Amino acid sequence: MSAFLVSDSHLDAIVTAAIFGPAEVRSYPERWSPPRFGRVGGLRCEPSNGSALGLALLRENEASLAARYPGRWGTPADGYSYMQDFSSFARLPALAVLKLIDCYQYQSCEHDGWEASDAAFFCTKLRESLISHLPGYDALPWSLD
Numbered sequence: 001m002s003a004f005l006v007s008d009s010h011l012d013a014i015v016t017a018a019i020f021g022p023a024e025v026r027s028y029p030e031r032w033s034p035p036r037f038g039r040v041g042g043l044r045c046e047p048s049n050g051s052a053l054g055l056a057l058l059r060e061n062e063a064s065l066a067a068r069y070p071g072r073w074g075t076p077a078d079g080y081s082y083m084q085d086f087s088s089f090a091r092l093p094a095l096a097v098l099k100l101i102d103c104y105q106y107q108s109c110e111h112d113g114w115e116a117s118d119a120a121f122f123c124t125k126l127r128e129s130l131i132s133h134l135p136g137y138d139a140l141p142w143s144l145d
Helices: 008-020 047-068 094-108 118-131
Strands: none
Touching: 008 047, 008 094, 008 118, 047 094, 047 118, 094 118
16 A cells, blocks of 8 residues: 655645535534544634644644655655635535545554544544535435334
């Protein structure tokens, strides 16, 4: 398996979805409950924390690359700054964000601490939050007799 560092745009899309929900959320914030980044307390998913959220995700991705390519992975990126111009970056549909999370997790899971990391927990919680916003989800039965 090879791994790569995800782009700032990739991180922006995940952070934007965590804060504002996917494109299917028509009445923010009434229909979106942002997950927290971390198990205990955790960083709140809100615009003022966007850069901190993205940077935490970036650092896990870098840890994965350092584990996957020991001695060959360069220095960590200078940082990450969450894009603040929301008009230039539309919220993506839930299905697209789920795919971005899959890619991010694949790129970030190479180090021993991944499973217990706040980033892994966050991805699971964001995925769970997005599923109910998939097209057709509300029309399906809740249970079967």
